[in-house]
Amino acid sequence: MPNMSNKKVEMPSQEPEIRATNFKEVALGYTKEMAQEEAARCLNCKKPRCVDGCPVNVPIPHFIQEVVNGDFEKAYEIITTENALPAICGRVCPQENQCEGKCIRGIKGESVAIGRLERFVADYHRDHGKPTETKIEKNGKKVAIVGSGPSGISCAGELAKRGYDVTVFEALHKTGGVLSYGIPEFRLPKDLVQAEIDGVADLGVKFETNVVVGRSITIDELQESGYDAVFVGAGAGLPRFQGIPGENLDGVYAANEFLTRVNLMKGYEFPKHPTPVKVADTVCVVGAGNVAMDAARTAKRLGAKNVYIVYRRSDAEIPARAEEVHHAKEEGIIFKLLTNPVAVHGDNGSVKALECVEMELGEPDASGRRRPIAKEGTNFTIDCGTVVIAIGQSPNPLIRQTTPGLDCQKWGGIIVEEETNHTSKEGVWAGGDVVTGAATVILAMGAGKKAAKAIDEKLSGE
CATH class of the missing domain: 3.50.50.60 (FAD/NAD(P)-binding domain)
Structure with missing residues (x-):
């Protein structure tokens, strides 16, 4: 029977106070029963707008129907006709702005959890699917x-x-x-x-x-x-920097260097892996996109007691996914909004503090977002030992x-x-x-x- 609930089936996850201390996956995924219950919310629209919202045009209603039927391998076959990386996309795609953003169910409630279902199908296949031999005739090019x-x-x-x-x-x-x-x-x-x-x-x-x-x-x-x-x-x-004094001090990282040291070179397992990452008790992350959220939440897991997101606009303009912001706040990340760094101060070549100025929002700029303007005489400092710049690449x-x-x-x-x-x-x-x-x-x-x-x-x- 169709599930007419206006809310998504909630996905289990680690509790915030536990996950903030480890690098295990936050979201734990659906069970078979949860996936089928959620899939039953799909209305099987004659003109599926969700497919139009998918940049790789996955036949979304077709794979969801197979989840309802319990044929998860068939669902996987359907997804992978168009998407070679479903387990990845199910986790990191901004579905709320794409397929789920177009879902009819989202008009009077929450959209169907397409991303969570895609993740479930991919994970099920990885755990239970049988390898298939693909014979491809080469064309000589x-x-x-x-x-x-x-x-x-x-x-x-x-x-x-x-x-x-x-x-x-x-x-x-x-x-x-x-x-x-x-x-x-x-x-x-x-x-x-x-x-x-x-x-x-x-x-x-x-x-x-x-x-x-x-x-x-x-x-x-x-x-x-x-x-x-x-x-x-x-x-x-290639990282971008703000061009403010002190960005060359020891303890200032570009976000991609910081994350590469941790993710690719296993810096969180030092000295087992020989890539140290300097994280002080207080860390300031400049920026508020997904990369900034990743850097802030990583710093927390590396042992920082206080982690600040320093962002020059307001909450309404934060470019990161709502889910990432929600998780960051749950994990105790502190948001210093309408705040812009003007200098990094040091002591003996290392970061000592981040000097900032308060901002207010003026008229919209070319991006359509209200332009941040510095408020004179509002400079203040945040004592910190690590600064991560996450303002784009x-x-x-x-x-x-x-x-x-x-x-x-x-x-x-x-x-x-x-x-x-x-x-x-x-x-x-x-x-x-x-x-x-x-x-x-x-x-x-x-x-x-x-x-x-x-x-x-x-x-x-x-």
């Missing part, structure tokens, strides 16, 4: 993928299914891109990331790590060595500096054709954060899929 993050993995998987010989070049020693180095273990377990990447490798995709394209080898050299197409999905790993300049004929934006993003993701350089496509700047996993995956389709059409002559 070679494609190079730069970067093993969401856009690169998505593009690689799509092309491998079409018979291409695909090699992914990853600059780091571990595949996964931002999925491995950027998102904490408590939000996205790394064994799960590896399992999904292994699924792409099972399609015949080859991975070469420790290859910095633009340094180890250039895009021109990839083309000269016989690759028929190149897709650039190198992400946005841009693409690393290495590829654009070593690739003649590749047109880029002033801020560094590669310019592509909207319909195909082809760049100004013949035979080179690009997508994900290296084009848009830091965005979401699923949007990067959508760009990878779009580029794969365009590459296939070009190389197959269709």
